[in-house]
């Protein structure tokens with residue numbers, strides 16, 4: 231792998247094609263990290279597995295023989311011939327030369343084993359986790375370490391991540407040092423395991439209403455539970471709800487666990503009239 235500075239930025243040169251690749255191409259060169267990624271996705275024979283941003287096929291190649299259908303998605307035209315050569319030797323591999331953000335997700339249960347380009351991480355997570363009705367079963371994702379911590383730490387600052395967690399468990403598996411990639415990124419990466427909850431915290435049909443509550447309540451994550459729910463629950467409703475579920479009204483709202491969020495939501499649905507429910511994502515209730 232060679233690198234060349236252009237306008238102060240480091241650009242990778244593909245080992246297979248010799249062409250200078252777009253930024254964000256950090257190819258996995260650590261065998262152990264690839265195996266752990268595939269293990270985190272829980273891949274079994276018979277599975278359909280997406281490798282999103284397949285690059286030169288480091289993960290795709292390792293999936294061969296371990297899954298029934300391997301879909302390698304890549305949008306760099308210089309890398310497609312490399313992947314097609316792999317597919318010619320292994321019938322389970324199917325190459326899709328396209329933007330992963332425009333991919334139609336499989337309509338049958340599927341897994342993801344991917345070293346995502348950092349620039350696509352949030353948009354791709356939205357596609358994978360944003361709708362509980364997708365067929366995603368489990369994923370092992372290599373992410374930038376900061377992004378991995380933001381998804382998995384117990385205290386929550388982002389409403390969107392809270393919503394995802396109602397249907398998926400997000401677990402930090404391990405830090406993956408920069409040296410596991412070629413060329414190495416500027417910061418370490420981390421492996422995250424995503425598993426669909428067998429029993430979701432809320433019915434999928436409640437996604438939109440829960441997302442509005444989460445956005446309202448986490449607009450300032452350091453606020454107390456009482457401040458966060460002001461304008462939704464009346465003070466007596468809040469006191470009763472906190473007592474029933476063993477919550478402290480003065481605890482920072484970001485410290486609630488997913489199960490507690492589900493209880494708060496269900497209490498709102500049961501006891502708070504709909505005109506007091508948060509209306510649109512990100513906007514304060516004016517009451």
Ligand SMILES: C[S@@+](CC[C@H](N)C(=O)[O-])C[C@H]1O[C@@H](n2cnc3c(N)ncnc32)[C@H](O)[C@@H]1O
Pocket residue numbers: 252254255256257258259282283284285286287288289303304305306309328329330331344345346347348350
């Ligand atoms: C971090 S590299 C991972 C490559 C390979 N999976 C590996 O681990 O060695 C990310 C790959 O995603 C590709 N990529 C970037 N944006 C993409 C997009 N929007 N759609 C599909 N592939 C994309 C890049 O060309 C690059 O090959």
